[in-house]
Amino acid sequence: MEPADGNPTIQHCMRSFEPYLAANRRTEKPVIHISLNPHPDDVLTDEQLAAIGHEYMEKMGYGNQPYIIYRHEDIGRPHIHIVSLRIDEEGKKINDYKEWQRSTSVCRELERKYHLLSAEKMKQRESLPLTVVDYHKGDIKHQIANVVKPVMQEYKFQSIKEFRALLGLFHVTVEETRKTIDGKTYHGLVYAATDEKGERVGVAIKSSKIGKSIGYEALQKKFVKSKQWMAKHPIPQETKEAIATALKQDTREGFLRALGTRGIAAMLYENVAGVIYGVTYIDHTSQTVFKGSALGKEYSASIINRQYGVLLPGKEEEEPHLHQSEPERKEPGLVEGLLDVFSLESYPYPAEDLPQSPYGKKKKRKRRGPRLG
Numbered sequence: 001m002e003p004a005d006g007n008p009t010i011q012h013c014m015r016s017f018e019p020y021l022a023a024n025r026r027t028e029k030p031v032i033h034i035s036l037n038p039h040p041d042d043v044l045t046d047e048q049l050a051a052i053g054h055e056y057m058e059k060m061g062y063g064n065q066p067y068i069i070y071r072h073e074d075i076g077r078p079h080i081h082i083v084s085l086r087i088d089e090e091g092k093k094i095n096d097y098k099e100w101q102r103s104t105s106v107c108r109e110l111e112r113k114y115h116l117l118s119a120e121k122m123k124q125r126e127s128l129p130l131t132v133v134d135y136h137k138g139d140i141k142h143q144i145a146n147v148v149k150p151v152m153q154e155y156k157f158q159s160i161k162e163f164r165a166l167l168g169l170f171h172v173t174v175e176e177t178r179k180t181i182d183g184k185t186y187h188g189l190v191y192a193a194t195d196e197k198g199e200r201v202g203v204a205i206k207s208s209k210i211g212k213s214i215g216y217e218a219l220q221k222k223f224v225k226s227k228q229w230m231a232k233h234p235i236p237q238e239t240k241e242a243i244a245t246a247l248k249q250d251t252r253e254g255f256l257r258a259l260g261t262r263g264i265a266a267m268l269y270e271n272v273a274g275v276i277y278g279v280t281y282i283d284h285t286s287q288t289v290f291k292g293s294a295l296g297k298e299y300s301a302s303i304i305n306r307q308y309g310v311l312l313p314g315k316e317e318e319e320p321h322l323h324q325s326e327p328e329r330k331e332p333g334l335v336e337g338l339l340d341v342f343s344l345e346s347y348p349y350p351a352e353d354l355p356q357s358p359y360g361k362k363k364k365r366k367r368r369g370p371r372l373g
Contacts, residue, residue, distance in 0.1 A: 016066040023091035037079040039117040059106045133171040135193040156226035157289035165267040165280040187216045252308035274310035
């Protein structure tokens with residue numbers, strides 16, 4: 001029943017959900033949350049955004065469901081969120097077979113109908129240099145999204161360690177989270193900004209707050225695809241030669257600077273004694289991330305430590321510190337083209353709740369690998 005003034009409140013909206021939820025049979029996560037994000041250059045009125053939302057729900061098979069559409073600008077551009085139910089009035093689950101593929105097709109159709117910028121064409125456009133996150137400027141979620149989404153799409157990396165090293169160039173870090181409910185373990189990711197020293201600053205942000213495309217499952221798929229791609233595409237000889245030339249420098253700073261001029265960044269991992277025990281290279285030209293050992297022993301951490309580190313045989317490795325070369329800036333393009341122009345984020349509500357931020361109380365542990373901060 002609608003209110004007399006025609007403006008329903010949240011309470012009115014939720015009451016329309018109650019009969020469906022009461023009839024629910026076995027669906028564990030009956031609520032669905034969708035986000036439709038036109039490009040910032042698409043100027044749309046509230047009426048147009050609402051029409052797009054209604055048509056999207058009709059084409060996806062949710063037209064007869066109760067749903068709420070509301071406008072939001074939390075990512076720096078107008079977009080809409082839709083909250084609805086996955087179960088019909090008889091408690092049966094709505095068919096969600098190949099929902100992601102169908103959603104993509106519907107979004108492309110709506111782009112054509114409403115003359116919106118095409119996501120597929122935008123993805124093919126050259127990107128701007130990624131901007132380093134500056135926590136002093138605020139709007140951290142938007143800044144992190146503008147780094148992580150393009151990085152996920154453009155670069156190849158095979159582990160969270162390599163992913164974290166790449167994000168570190170842009171003052172972002174990532175951590176995996178886990179929680180167990182009824183014996184089942186759930187995985188998630190949280191992102192956070194870092195300062196000039198690589199220390200975490202501010203509040204950690206769940207991946208689900210930014211988008212499904214940078215969540216845990218998407219990252220695992222990215223690892224697999226990157227591994228397959230790199231198996232078919234060996235590291236370019238030019239990259240090896242650039243690193244070999246840089247290693248002729250007398251100082252660590254000279255080595256990192258020489259790499260930077262060739263579009264390569266090196267993340268060096270060392271303990272408090274100054275022993276370099278790991279190195280990750282980031283080649284911005286081929287957009288690949290790889291361990292030094294992947295190139296051969298002559299490019300490994302042991303060689304770099306022999307030249308730029310401290311030789312202390314038998315000394316246990318402790319807390320690592322990171323040093324990095326500056327990423328080479330690319331020719332101007334359009335970074336927004338790398339972001340989802342019209343992306344669907346479809347996940348149960350509450351949206352993939354993850355455990356409490358791991359950025360609270362720290363526990364000391366033996367270092368088995370590098371991390372920022």
